[in-house]
Amino acid sequence: MALLTKAPKGTQDLLPSQSHKNQYVENQMLEIAGNFGYKEIRTPVFEHTELFHRSVGDTTDVVQKEMYTFTDKGDRSITLRPEGTAGAARAFLEHGLFNEPLPQKVCYLTSCYRYEKPQAGRLREFHQFGVECFGTAEPSADAEIISLADSIFAFLGVTGLSLEINSIGCPECRKNYHKALKEYFAEHKDKLCPTCLDRLERNPMRILDCKSPVCSEIAAGAPVVIDYICEDCARHFETVKKYLDAMNITYRINPRIVRGLDYYTRTVFEFVSEQIGAQGTVCGGGRYDGLMDELGGAKTPSLGFGMGIERLLLLMEAQGVDFPEAKACDICIVSAGENAGLKAAEIAFDMRNSGISALTDISGRSVKAQMKFADKMKARYTVVIGDNELESGKVIVKKMSTGETEETSLETLAEDFMSISIRQSMDEIGTALDGIDINGFKI
Ligand code: ATP
Numbered sequence: 461m462a463l464l465t466k467a468p469k470g471t472q473d474l475l476p477s478q479s480h481k482n483q484y485v486e487n488q489m490l491e492i493a494g495n496f497g498y499k500e501i502r503t504p505v506f507e508h509t510e511l512f513h514r515s516v517g518d519t520t521d522v523v524q525k526e527m528y529t530f531t532d533k534g535d536r537s538i539t540l541r542p543e544g545t546a547g548a549a550r551a552f553l554e555h556g557l558f559n560e561p562l563p564q565k566v567c568y569l570t571s572c573y574r575y576e577k578p579q580a581g582r583l584r585e586f587h588q589f590g591v592e593c594f595g596t597a598e599p600s601a602d603a604e605i606i607s608l609a610d611s612i613f614a615f616l617g618v619t620g621l622s623l624e625i626n627s628i629g630c631p632e633c634r635k636n637y638h639k640a641l642k643e644y645f646a647e648h649k650d651k652l653c654p655t656c657l658d659r660l661e662r663n664p665m666r667i668l669d670c671k672s673p674v675c676s677e678i679a680a681g682a683p684v685v686i687d688y689i690c691e692d693c694a695r696h697f698e699t700v701k702k703y704l705d706a707m708n709i710t711y712r713i714n715p716r717i718v719r720g721l722d723y724y725t726r727t728v729f730e731f732v733s734e735q736i737g738a739q740g741t742v743c744g745g746g747r748y749d750g751l752m753d754e755l756g757g758a759k760t761p762s763l764g765f766g767m768g769i770e771r772l773l774l775l776m777e778a779q780g781v782d783f784p785e786a787k788a789c790d791i792c793i794v795s796a797g798e799n800a801g802l803k804a805a806e807i808a809f810d811m812r813n814s815g816i817s818a819l820t821d822i823s824g825r826s827v828k829a830q831m832k833f834a835d836k837m838k839a840r841y842t843v844v845i846g847d848n849e850l851e852s853g854k855v856i857v858k859k860m861s862t863g864e865t866e867e868t869s870l871e872t873l874a875e876d877f878m879s880i881s882i883r884q885s886m887d888e889i890g891t892a893l894d895g896i897d898i899n900g901f902k903i
């Protein structure tokens with residue numbers, strides 16, 4: 461029975477008391493990305509497994525250990541997306557978005573699935589805000605995408621994140637680096653975990669990303685990729701830094717960042733916090749110039765980032781950042797008896813259609829209990845409709861915070877309420893401004 465009332469390990473419910481925070485954060489993200497020219501894309505929650513093998517890479521932790529893969533009834537191997545870039549890149553190729561003006565800028569809010577050890581900031585179902593900029597190799601694009609993440613944090617009032625950047629070069633520079641890594645790790649062969657022993661042959665860079673304590677200790681002494689990058693890549697990286705400087709974005713070069721997905725080339729970056737424990741990377745991304753050709757498309761230099769929504773919210777809570785209040789109930793229409801109930805339903809329907817949030821009794825409560833409920837719902841106003849009101853055609857609208865009342869007509873209540881509430885709010889603003897001096901004029 462416990463299985464019926466317990467969500468699977470590593471998943472989280474988002475409850476009504478919290479969801480307005482996520483909505484706020486997500487709406488801001490979409491809006492800010494919109495200012496940078498990004499439009500939303502939605503892709504399926506599952507894809508052909510092969511897509512992730514090809515893009516994320518089959519020597520990565522994500523593919524080797526973390527994917528939710530199953531065979532469907534048509535005998536296809538299907539995987540729940542562990543990240544968002546592969547699906548967006550697949551859609552770019554499938555729908556010929558390369559024929560549209562480049563770069564194509566897309567963004568998304570998606571759930572991702574990874575079979576990991578759940579802990580604070582690490583879930584099996586988590587959510588990402590991601591952006592992808594397809595079809596530009598220019599370093600100004602790298603700086604712009606970093607500035608987009610920076611703008612989101614700034615707008616949301618998140619502080620203290622450190623931006624760490626690195627360049628991991630192109631496949632050309634990678635050859636020399638792989639050679640250096642192989643030589644280094646070969647000396648520690650007897651201590652590497654079995655997965656890393658295999659990686660030593662196939663993709664030694666992945667050892668740098670291994671979570672096993674022994675491997676990571678060995679990796680800490682390994683040669684760093686930035687010492688092996690070619691002239692073109694070095695120049696590219698220098699220009700990215702110039703653009704970041706021009707925008708006054710502070711960064712730190714961290715030669716140890718390699719990122720956990722195979723498709724990255726050249727610029728990689730992370731925004732890291734020290735305030736949310738071991739899982740401190742709130743946003744990670746970089747350039748992936750070879751991904752599209754790996755997927756069978758034409759060469760399309762591209763870049764993107766993924767921001768973990770849960771980690772961002774953990775950080776915002778830890779920093780006590782202000783969230784706007786959830787939309788309150790504007791008015792609770794209390795009714796006594798069947799006829800009043802019908803009238804209340806009619807008025808509430810009209811009010812809701814003009815953007816007012818109105819509640820009526822749909823639980824058969826007494827007038828007293830309805831008033832109590834209005835209090836619990838933190839209704840800004842109440843109005844009571846009973847036989848008297850139906851007869852006289854007059855109702856009294858009451859402001860709950862002050863007890864202030866105003867009489868109006870039952871027939872025009874839906875229209876009048878908006879102006880009553882606006883007028884009273886203006887009065888409040890007026891009172892708050894009383895005595896304030898603006899440009900030498902006393903209000
Ligand atoms: P980590 O090193 O923490 O495992 P990652 O390099 O695997 O992160 P990415 O694949 O780059 O992460 O994903 C981008 C962002 O998504 C991360 O920076 C993080 O904020 C978030 N994220 C990744 N995995 C998880 C997870 N299991 N639970 C919650 N958030 C996650």
Ligand code: MG
Pocket residue numbers: 720
């Ligand atoms: Mg990971």
